[in-house]
Amino acid sequence: MAHSFHHAQSSAKRFGGEPQDYQAIHDFMDSSKSTYADFRHRAILHSTFGIFITEQVFGVTITNSDGKKIPVRIIAEQHVREDHNGKIPTVEEWLHGIPMEAWMNPSPAFQRALMESIAE
Numbered sequence: 001m002a003h004s005f006h007h008a009q010s011s012a013k014r015f016g017g018e019p020q021d022y023q024a025i026h027d028f029m030d031s032s033k034s035t036y037a038d039f040r041h042r043a044i045l046h047s048t049f050g051i052f053i054t055e056q057v058f059g060v061t062i063t064n065s066d067g068k069k070i071p072v073r074i075i076a077e078q079h080v081r082e083d084h085n086g087k088i089p090t091v092e093e094w095l096h097g098i099p100m101e102a103w104m105n106p107s108p109a110f111q112r113a114l115m116e117s118i119a120e
């Protein structure tokens, strides 16, 4: 799905209530698009781990406008599945596709200098 609004429409159809009951959750999950404009932004929150982070942000359940409690994790899972052909990727699967760069792992000399700078 291209837009968080469509995920919210899908949530309302599946779980009841109105799309706006779910909009904030889907906006949060797609908020990483503000830093990376193509589909790779999904590596940040569209994973098993991202689903649990979303639950920590919004709580275990939300109450929709029909008065029904819906687990946030189930809503987040719906979002990720809709963006990945039914699959929920793990963080490992996302990270596996990222090439290693030298800056990702500090050099021993940098670490030594850092430790010396904070030694008492």
Ligand SMILES: [Zn+2]
Pocket: 029, 030, 042, 046, 079, 083
């Ligand atoms: Zn998305």
